[in-house]
Amino acid sequence: MKITGAQAMIKCLEEQGVEVIFGFPGGVVIDIFDELLRHENLTHVLVRHEQAAVHAADAYARVKGTVGVALVTSGPGATNTVTGIASAYLDSIPIVVFTGQVPTALIGNDAFQEVDIVGITRPCTKHNYLVKNPADLVPTIREAFYIARSGRPGPVLIDLPKDISVAKIKYPPLKPVQMRTYKPTYEPHPGQIEKACKAILKAQRPVIYAGGGVISADANKELTELATKLSIPVTMTLMGLGGFPGTHKLSMGMLGMHGTYCSNMAMRESDVIVAVGARFDDRITGRLDAFAPHAKIIHIDIDPTSISKNVPVDIPIVADCKHALTGMNTWFDRNSDFNKVSQGKKTEPWRKQIKEWEKKHPLTYKKEKGIIKPQFVVQKLYELTKGEAIITTEVGQNQMWAAQFYKFNNPRAFMTSGGLGVMGYGFPAAIGAQMAAPDRTVIDIAGDGSIQMNIQELATARQQKCPVKIAILNNGYLGMVRQWQELFYEKRYSGTNIEVAPNFVALAEAYGAVGLRATKPSEVEPVIKKALATDNTVIMDFVIAREEGVFPMVPAGKATTEMLLA
Amino acid sequence: MKHTLSVLLQNKPGVLSRVTGLFSGRGFNIESLSVNETLDPGISCLVLVTSGDSTIIEQITKQLHKLIDVIKVSDMNEVDYVEREMAIIRVKAEANTRAEVLRIADIFRGKVVDVSPKSYALEVTGAADKIQAVIDILRPIGIQEIVRTGTIAIARAKKK
Ligand SMILES: Cc1ncc(C[n+]2csc(CCOP(=O)(O)OP(=O)(O)O)c2C)c(N)n1
Numbered sequence: 001m002k003i004t005g006a007q008a009m010i011k012c013l014e015e016q017g018v019e020v021i022f023g024f025p026g027g028v029v030i031d032i033f034d035e036l037l038r039h040e041n042l043t044h045v046l047v048r049h050e051q052a053a054v055h056a057a058d059a060y061a062r063v064k065g066t067v068g069v070a071l072v073t074s075g076p077g078a079t080n081t082v083t084g085i086a087s088a089y090l091d092s093i094p095i096v097v098f099t100g101q102v103p104t105a106l107i108g109n110d111a112f113q114e115v116d117i118v119g120i121t122r123p124c125t126k127h128n129y130l131v132k133n134p135a136d137l138v139p140t141i142r143e144a145f146y147i148a149r150s151g152r153p154g155p156v157l158i159d160l161p162k163d164i165s166v167a168k169i170k171y172p173p174l175k176p177v178q179m180r181t182y183k184p185t186y187e188p189h190p191g192q193i194e195k196a197c198k199a200i201l202k203a204q205r206p207v208i209y210a211g212g213g214v215i216s217a218d219a220n221k222e223l224t225e226l227a228t229k230l231s232i233p234v235t236m237t238l239m240g241l242g243g244f245p246g247t248h249k250l251s252m253g254m255l256g257m258h259g260t261y262c263s264n265m266a267m268r269e270s271d272v273i274v275a276v277g278a279r280f281d282d283r284i285t286g287r288l289d290a291f292a293p294h295a296k297i298i299h300i301d302i303d304p305t306s307i308s309k310n311v312p313v314d315i316p317i318v319a320d321c322k323h324a325l326t327g328m329n330t331w332f333d334r335n336s337d338f339n340k341v342s343q344g345k346k347t348e349p350w351r352k353q354i355k356e357w358e359k360k361h362p363l364t365y366k367k368e369k370g371i372i373k374p375q376f377v378v379q380k381l382y383e384l385t386k387g388e389a390i391i392t393t394e395v396g397q398n399q400m401w402a403a404q405f406y407k408f409n410n411p412r413a414f415m416t417s418g419g420l421g422v423m424g425y426g427f428p429a430a431i432g433a434q435m436a437a438p439d440r441t442v443i444d445i446a447g448d449g450s451i452q453m454n455i456q457e458l459a460t461a462r463q464q465k466c467p468v469k470i471a472i473l474n475n476g477y478l479g480m481v482r483q484w485q486e487l488f489y490e491k492r493y494s495g496t497n498i499e500v501a502p503n504f505v506a507l508a509e510a511y512g513a514v515g516l517r518a519t520k521p522s523e524v525e526p527v528i529k530k531a532l533a534t535d536n537t538v539i540m541d542f543v544i545a546r547e548e549g550v551f552p553m554v555p556a557g558k559a560t561t562e563m564l565l566a
Numbered sequence: 567m568k569h570t571l572s573v574l575l576q577n578k579p580g581v582l583s584r585v586t587g588l589f590s591g592r593g594f595n596i597e598s599l600s601v602n603e604t605l606d607p608g609i610s611c612l613v614l615v616t617s618g619d620s621t622i623i624e625q626i627t628k629q630l631h632k633l634i635d636v637i638k639v640s641d642m643n644e645v646d647y648v649e650r651e652m653a654i655i656r657v658k659a660e661a662n663t664r665a666e667v668l669r670i671a672d673i674f675r676g677k678v679v680d681v682s683p684k685s686y687a688l689e690v691t692g693a694a695d696k697i698q699a700v701i702d703i704l705r706p707i708g709i710q711e712i713v714r715t716g717t718i719a720i721a722r723a724k725k726k
């Protein structure tokens with residue numbers, strides 16, 4: 001029996017386990033939307049801007065550990081997805097984006113709403129396809145899901161000409177995807193595991209530096225086992241937060257530009273660094289020639305291009321983090337030279353040193369009477385949600401305060417646009433996260449600037465009855481840029497004053513959501529409590545100290561030990 | 567240092583632009599490039615000359631591998647190999663230089679592929695340095711036009 005391309009596509013999505021699609025329609029995808037109506041198990045979330053569909057699919061994928069899906073029309077629908085795709089690419093998030101395309105016969109004719117989206121997204125997708133032959137449709141979708149979720153995950157785009165969705169095809173039987181060219185390496189080389197373990201045994205000042213790979217490989221348990229077995233302190237990248245319990249006594253918190261003093265000092269003084277699913281980007285290393293000068297570097301990553309790209313690596317291990325860490329844990333369990341107690345004793349002075357650094361310059365901020373400090377808001381959010389909320393962030397100071405002051409004990413609870421740093425990510429991401437975890441509390445920790453980049457999604461949240469909470473840290477500035485101007489441009493605040501802003505409480509109400517405001521520290525807790533008790537989308541507008549800075553801070557291009565502390 | 571990379575690719579639309587986009591996007595340079603079908607029409611072979619220190623070449627090789635449509639990448643510098651380019655050179659050939667041009671063509675085992683009363687077009691093949699030598703020697707006589715292919719390369723078979 002033959003079915004239409006649109007029917008085959010939806011059937012294939014169901015076959016791939018898709019439950020939620022984030023989308024926005026247009027002329028060339030009406031057939032697909034028409035078919036969606038007939039599938040009650042497939043929830044379609046109608047966004048109000050295509051960028052939001054992709055961010056929502058991204059966060060949905062992160063929370064669920066599956067592939068997120070977005071569906072948009074050709075031309076402007078397709079170009080609107082580019083920022084979301086680029087963000088997912090840099091953060092290695094598995095999503096499949098379907099874009100409609102003009103009929104194959106018109107491709108190349110500058111037809112109405114035609115763009116070469118495959119050409120446009122080639123450098124920011126893991127792979128992409130233009131389906132030209134109806135028979136290729138289903139195999140292409142299967143391959144796209146496989147590529148998106150396997151190896152180092154990433155976004156895959158499928159461009160679907162209108163005639164493909166109306167063509168009649170035979171639905172091909174399901175077979176495992178077999179590719180001639182693409183075969184990611186999951187298993188570590190045993191020799192490399194042994195080398196790494198021996199180096200760790202010899203270390204006096206070991207550090208684990210964990211990134212987003214730990215989370216995408218679901219390797220948090222294995223990482224915790226390794227760290228505790230050998231008493232190795234752990235620092236995390238922004239993307240790695242939650243990969244190791246943030247309240248664990250071995251956790252040093254985040255490292256890098258706005259990382260903790262002790263993390264950056266520990267990296268500097270370490271003799272063996274175990275990098276797990278992290279990629280040594282410039283926000284972590286600071287000035288390269290001053291980065292970790294004494295350390296032997298062990299690097300576990302599934303993507304060989306990440307290894308020795310910025311920093312030369314002594315012991316590379318190309319593998320899935322979970323497999324590699326399991327290999328290491330097993331090696332230690334079986335090795336008679338390894339004794340947990342004596343190993344822990346040997347590195348005790350090192351942990352003492354780290355505690356001293358931590359005591360000397362803890363993460364902190366100055367309280368000011370009558371003025372709400374953003375760090376205080378994040379701490380209160382942490383307390384009142386018992387650390388169990390899913391947190392998304394926008395970009396800027398709000399993002400860094402969230403990362404510093406909310407402690408994540410579990411993976412898949414913190415979603416942020418790490419690599420691309422997209423203002424406007426957090427709110428659609430919160431909607432995506434809420435769709436993936438309807439029973440969890442989801443909070444977007446937002447800036448007053450960023451929230452305005454996708455504020456239209458209030459309508460989406462209302463339509464889906466998503467009770468997400470938005471906590472705006474409202475400083476009337478594009479605060480992070482203002483901070484750079486304060487520190488490095490003699491306070492010339494060019495283009496960063498955004499005092500002219502909507503009344504966020506009234507704005508929330510205009511959308512049928514709830515708006516709450518706090519202007520004094522004493523109002524913070526009641527506002528949060530009220531928001532958490534509200535079964536509706538809520539904006540909390542926290543009017544905060546206007547010129548508060550994020551510290552510690554490593555100025556761009558400086559060594560990570562040259563931290564500004566206040 | 568110069569490196570000659572031989573890359574086997576799926577013979578599909580857009581694959582070449584994935585490769586060239588990778589080079590331009592990451593700031594690697596391409597000095598020459600040549601692509602054609604292999605024995606298997608589903609696979610094409612792309613030979614590419616690039617330059618950089620060993621970390622850059624390593625990164626280029628890994629990045630190429632990462633492209634979904636790339637089957638195999640070989641750095642020819644790591645093996646014994648033969649490389650060839652072809653050039654067609656139109657050179658001024660008037661009464662007083664016609665014989666000289668033919669002699670030069672002969673020395674380099676070139677062929678005359680087009681003749682006019684005032685010029686010869688010579689076809690020359692060889693490694694890049696040989697092509698350069700021909701060009702250098704013909705230049706004083708008066709080169710009017712040159713077209714050159716990219717380099718192609720093949721690893722030498724193992725001799726027991
Ligand atoms: C789309 C986009 N445009 C510009 C930037 C550059 N940028 C980074 S942080 C920032 C300020 C963000 O302001 P706000 O959302 O109010 O956050 P704050 O830093 O004040 O907490 C800007 C403009 C960006 N990251 N993303």
Ligand SMILES: [Mg+2]
Binds near residue numbers: 448449473475477478
């Ligand atoms: Mg702001």
